[in-house]
Amino acid sequence: MKKILYFAAIAAIVSTALSCNNKPAAGGNEVPSVKQQDAVAKDVAKTIVFSEKQENMPIIKVSEEDKAIKQMIFTEGGRYIITVIDAPAAKAEDGEEVLVGPFTYKDGVYSLEGFGSIKIDGKGIVITPISGDAVNATAQTVENIQSGSEAESNAARVWKIKSVVIAISGGDLDKAGIEKTFENGLDLKEIADYAKSNGVQFTDEQLNKFKGYGIKEIIFSGSNTFAITFTDAKPFYGQFSIDSSSFEWDLESVGNEFLNGKAVGTITFPAVGRCQLIINAKINAQGKNYDGTLNFILEEVR
Amino acid sequence: MKKTFALFLALTAFALVSARAQEINPAEPAQDTVAVAEPAPVVEEPLPLYTDAPKEDKQIFNHLSVGAELLGFEGLGLQVATTLTPYVQIRAGYSIFPYSHKQNFNLGSFKVTEERTVDLTNTPIKLSLWENGLGNLMFDIFPGKHVAFHFTVGMYIGSGKLLAAQLDARDPILHKDEYASLAISYGDLKVSSDSDGQIYADLGFGSRDKEVFNSIFPYAGIGFGHAVGLNKRVGVTFDMGVIYTGGIKAQTYNFHTLDPVTDQHVKKTAVVTSATFTDNDGNKQDKGMVDQIGQIPVFPMMRLTLVVRIF
Numbered sequence: 001m002k003k004i005l006y007f008a009a010i011a012a013i014v015s016t017a018l019s020c021n022n023k024p025a026a027g028g029n030e031v032p033s034v035k036q037q038d039a040v041a042k043d044v045a046k047t048i049v050f051s052e053k054q055e056n057m058p059i060i061k062v063s064e065e066d067k068a069i070k071q072m073i074f075t076e077g078g079r080y081i082i083t084v085i086d087a088p089a090a091k092a093e094d095g096e097e098v099l100v101g102p103f104t105y106k107d108g109v110y111s112l113e114g115f116g117s118i119k120i121d122g123k124g125i126v127i128t129p130i131s132g133d134a135v136n137a138t139a140q141t142v143e144n145i146q147s148g149s150e151a152e153s154n155a156a157r158v159w160k161i162k163s164v165v166i167a168i169s170g171g172d173l174d175k176a177g178i179e180k181t182f183e184n185g186l187d188l189k190e191i192a193d194y195a196k197s198n199g200v201q202f203t204d205e206q207l208n209k210f211k212g213y214g215i216k217e218i219i220f221s222g223s224n225t226f227a228i229t230f231t232d233a234k235p236f237y238g239q240f241s242i243d244s245s246s247f248e249w250d251l252e253s254v255g256n257e258f259l260n261g262k263a264v265g266t267i268t269f270p271a272v273g274r275c276q277l278i279i280n281a282k283i284n285a286q287g288k289n290y291d292g293t294l295n296f297i298l299e300e301v302r
Numbered sequence: 303m304k305k306t307f308a309l310f311l312a313l314t315a316f317a318l319v320s321a322r323a324q325e326i327n328p329a330e331p332a333q334d335t336v337a338v339a340e341p342a343p344v345v346e347e348p349l350p351l352y353t354d355a356p357k358e359d360k361q362i363f364n365h366l367s368v369g370a371e372l373l374g375f376e377g378l379g380l381q382v383a384t385t386l387t388p389y390v391q392i393r394a395g396y397s398i399f400p401y402s403h404k405q406n407f408n409l410g411s412f413k414v415t416e417e418r419t420v421d422l423t424n425t426p427i428k429l430s431l432w433e434n435g436l437g438n439l440m441f442d443i444f445p446g447k448h449v450a451f452h453f454t455v456g457m458y459i460g461s462g463k464l465l466a467a468q469l470d471a472r473d474p475i476l477h478k479d480e481y482a483s484l485a486i487s488y489g490d491l492k493v494s495s496d497s498d499g500q501i502y503a504d505l506g507f508g509s510r511d512k513e514v515f516n517s518i519f520p521y522a523g524i525g526f527g528h529a530v531g532l533n534k535r536v537g538v539t540f541d542m543g544v545i546y547t548g549g550i551k552a553q554t555y556n557f558h559t560l561d562p563v564t565d566q567h568v569k570k571t572a573v574v575t576s577a578t579f580t581d582n583d584g585n586k587q588d589k590g591m592v593d594q595i596g597q598i599p600v601f602p603m604m605r606l607t608l609v610v611r612i613f
Contacts, residue, residue: 163560169487179485179492181558197418270562297562 033245033269035150039076039157040302044105045145047223048072048125050137058137059087060129062099069127069137070096072118075221076145077158077301078102080112081237096252098237100219100227147222151242154269156222159298161186161215162274166258167295168195171288186296187231188213188258201286202257209256217301218277228259242267247277257283258294265293273300362386367530367611369539371397374605376436376458381607383529391442391452393529397605398435404428426470433504436460440521440541442529454523458545458603462515463506472499482557482567489580491572494556503554507547510596513571519545521603531611542604549596 039045049071050057057068067084074080080103086095101113110118116129123142127135147153164186169177178198182191189210196202212232219227220240226249227237236259238251247267255261258281265279274297281292363384371379379397386392409422440456476484476499485494495501506515523543531537552574561568575596579587 162565165559167487177487179487179494179556179558180480181483181560183483183560268562274562276562295559297560297565 033151033154034271034274036154036157036269036300037272039078041074041078041103041105042076044074044110045076045156045222046072046074046120047141047143047145048120048139049141051140054085054088056138057085057087058125058127058135060084060127060135061132067095072125073145073221073223073225074103074105074110075158075219075223075225076147076156077219077221078104079158079217079219079227080110080115081219081221081225081227082112082115083237098227098235098253100229100235100237145222149242151244151267151269152220152222152224155220155240155242155267155275157220158301159218159220159275160301161218162297162299164297165293165295166191166195167293168198168200168283168290171200171283171285171290186215188215188256191258195283200283200290201288203286206257206285213256218296218298247279249279257281257285258292273302274298275300365530365611366613367609369393369395369529369607369609371395371605371607374607375603376438376605377432379436379605381438381529381609383609385530386441388447389444391444391529392440393442394437394439396435396437397432399431402428402430420475422475425475428468428470430466431464432460433463433466434461438521442525444528448532450526450528452525452528454521454525454541454543456521458519458521459517460519461506462508462517462519463504464550464601465505467503467505469501469503470499471495471501475499485556485558489578491554491574491578492556492570493554493572494558496557496569497567501554503552505550505552507550507601509548510551510573510575513553516548519547519601521545523603527609529607529609531609535611537609537611539607539609540605541607542602544600544602546599547601548599550598550601551596 050069054068057070059066059068061067062084066087068087070083070085072080072082080099080101082099084095084097084099085093099115101115103110103112105111108119108121110120112118114130116127119126119128120142123139125137125139125142127137129135145156147156161184163181163183165179165181167177167179178195180191180194189207189212192202192207192210196207212230214231216229216231219229224239224241225237226240227235229235234253236251236253236255238249238253240247240249242248245266245268246264248264249262251259251261260281263279263281265277267278268276270276277296277298279294279296281294283290283292363386365385367383369381369383371377371381374397376397377399379395381393381395383391383393405427406424407427409425411423412420437459438456439459440454442452442454444452472481476495478499481495481499482497483494485492487493493501493503504515507519508514508516521543523541525539525541525543527537527539529539553571554574556570556572557567559568559570560566574592576586576588576590576593579592581587
């Protein structure tokens, strides 16, 4: 009996010390990607490409100007991306821009918010703008969009920014740097102002160029086309590729200091409806080069 | 928790003392009228190890002592000890540094831009040693029955944090919207405050490959004195030795990153290495000392304990 009490006393002391042990919580490690649910418009996603010859492209009015449609993409996430150029255009890329917005599909007709409607009959395309006469055109190709890999399929939808961590180092900061977390959206002007207040030497002209660049949506498509829409600026668009978790984009539009024309990074999907996109950026301010990283936490828009 | 532990210890000691009292005072024999015989010759027997112990004292756990650590690298503590054999004693205890030091330090002033200067010239920092204390379990091995010198093997158990620092970086050092959202990076080192504007840094034991500190430290050493006293009920013991730590490291924490699933702030760890002090030309400003010191796998321990034998 006494021996049992002795053991109990020693065990109590040791267990008390053990229970007081306080290990610091480990930080977040890499989370494997989770397969995403089917995108909302997966079954009606299409790519329509018109002839390279401008005279065969359908002509529409955009802000009272004639524009020729090069291609139309109806993404799996329910967004349209229409690439237009000037009409007439001396070169195929003159005045090239994209029109982006949500669409719905019913009974063979795509209804494009802010644009009109599109009806597809084989390669025959009937474009009915909001204002103006309907335009009949013949597409060079009409293809259903199917993502190649699971990662591309996971990415092919519409995302909004939940939070972003901006990291900037280099330049006058030398080896030191700053990282700032912005929650519920991303306004590039706000980031630029904050970066300047912490040592990054943006000029006033550079700061003004960020006005209107509040990111609304990031749209990926299984056709490897993507677009970024802003609150009060023309969308960025281009091509992207995913290899396992490695990500790369190449803008066809002009980028800026934070969203470079070419960027590499990683992309993962830590939960259903969630995406973590990390891209690198090269920032130049008054001749000084800074290294930047944008760590986006994205939430699917359905 | 400390009160519960003290109560449990008192109850255990009381139970043991009660059991022991019954053994010392057996029932009186019956008185009968018998013829007086010649008294038996007195045989001198050697004194047992303990003056008030039974002659045949070979059973383990027959004695108990309590002790108070008065001086040592672990702080102040309590222990209980018992005998295992005439050559081996076992003791267990718990020590803490019951106080922390808070002082304003001058860490300099940093001009970030023309508009902003971060003033750390009067920064309150709280320092504490051996966070959450240390438990220990030791075996004292005596080369002889009446020899005070002993070898000791055992272990310490604790949080592994030798020194914990907490810096109050609230306004005006950091703006309120920068709590848990702004981090300062230097190489791979990133530091941010938590949502209360507090910045933490720890110096502790463990491998740099792991984010957590080690919690169990094997010990080996020598000492003088019996934890369960010989002829005297009250005594003093002295012990010194080393613990195996696996290395020592300093690390800081940042709280500005959000978990991609829960949107909650997560705590991430950054370890200070010689690379932290390496400039862009590859010159190690610390001459590699941080890495070298970090690889030392042992740490000295020393203590002076007052012990009182209960029975």
